[in-house]
Amino acid sequence: MNRKSKRQILREGIFTANPLFISAMGICPALAVATQASNGLGLGLAATLVLFSMGIVLSALKRVIPYGVRIPCTMVIAATFVSIADIIVRVYIPAVYAGIGPYLPLLAVNCVILERAEFFYTRNTVADSAVHGLAVGLGYTAGLTLLGAVRELIGKGTLFGAPILSGVVPQTPLFLLAPGGMLVLGVIIAILNKLTGRSAGSPCGDCEGCRSAAGCTKRKGGRS
Amino acid sequence: MRDIIVIVVTAVLSDNIVLSQALGVCPMLGTGDKPARALRMGILTALCMIAASALSWPVTTLVLIPMGLEYTRTLVFVLAASSAVQLAETVMRHSFEKSAASLGAYLPLTAANCAILEVCSQSASAQFSFAQCVASAAAGGAGFTLALLLFAGIKEKIASADIPESFRGIAIDLIAAAILSLSFMGFSGIAAGIFGS
Secondary structure (H helix, E strand, C coil): CCCCCHHHHHHHHHHHCCCCCCCCCCHHHHHHHCCCHHHHHHHHHHHHHHHHHHHHHHHHCCCCCCHHHHHHHHHHHHHHHHHHHHHHHHHHCHHHHHHHHHHHHHHHHCHHHHHHHHHCHHHCCHHHHHHHHHHHHHHHHHHHHHHHHHHHHHHCCEECCEECCCCCCCCCHHHHCHHHHHHHHHHHHHHHHHHHCCCCCCCCCCCCCCCCHHHCCCCCCCCC | CHHHHHHHHHHHHHCCCCCCCCCCHHHHHHCCCCHHHHHHHHHHHHHHHHHHHHHHHHHHHHHHHHHCCHHHHHHHHHHHHHHHHHHHHHHHHHHCHHHHHHHCCHHHHHHHCHHHHHHHHHHHHCCCCHHHHHHHHHHHHHHHHHHHHHHHHHHHHHHCCCCCHHHCCHHHHHHHHHHHHHHHHHHCCHHHHHHCC
């Protein structure tokens, strides 16, 4: 694997290989939790903390963990950091915890985190992995916040709790449920495709471990 | 027996883990348009769910609750789920090489399936007996397999349809999943309606 500069890693994590919109990963908590902007922001920041710490610890331990038990090891480390994030959110931002609390433990099995662990942290240096974790986390946060904001606006007519559209446009609570989340996410991805001129088949940076790679016609190299 | 039937109907239809609770959506979107592959993936995940629940139930009931260590629940569930997946991976690589190859990189990522963790966690929260716990894991797995199979069928149709350029790929998949999930909302309350509970 040819090494990328830190700046490139940062740009890829946030924009060109945004975990939620481009690689389409970490969708489950996005659909279940990001029903309003503040929840999306809270979950995203918790995930950033976990990704950043995981990047440092896993890349430092990459020669110590035997290949055969790497999945349980990765997940136990993830669960540890998720528990820490859980406590931090519960103590410092209880209002957000009320919305995302039950779903925080599920971060431990978030595919964004495990996929990064499987394909990036175990193959790169500590510094690169830390930058990468931060970039992917911030990209994920941006995605979750945007998704939450759109759903909150259509579903409840508010934005970050402030009434923007309430009374003006009828509220559609469907958008707070799973189908509404899928619909909004699908449409956002389509709009982004249109804006960036990227069709599903064009290479989008990090094909390795991309969820769409299996059906992607223009993937680089290929993995089997 | 009756409560087990209610658990199964609820988990498969009215409270489907993928389509109603939006958990395990990533594997549904990632498995692709081959129903046979979706079936394999679904059965593998269902077996992992049963194994993980059966592993975590005694630990939760016999160790964590008596000792007041429930706050380590997540760690136990994660460990149970990942051990189950690692076990499945090892068994498949040795005995079913072809199936393992067709699932490829998704096999280890089964561990990242939040549906498995959620099944364990829901059984613990509902304080199920061991039989109810295994039944609900099996039913959750059946619901997961059903969602995967239905979606693979839809993907087959999508593959041959003329989709607007910017909707191709994951966007149209998500919108199709939204419609499928919307249709499953029609099942809500069906268990209460049939069994009057």
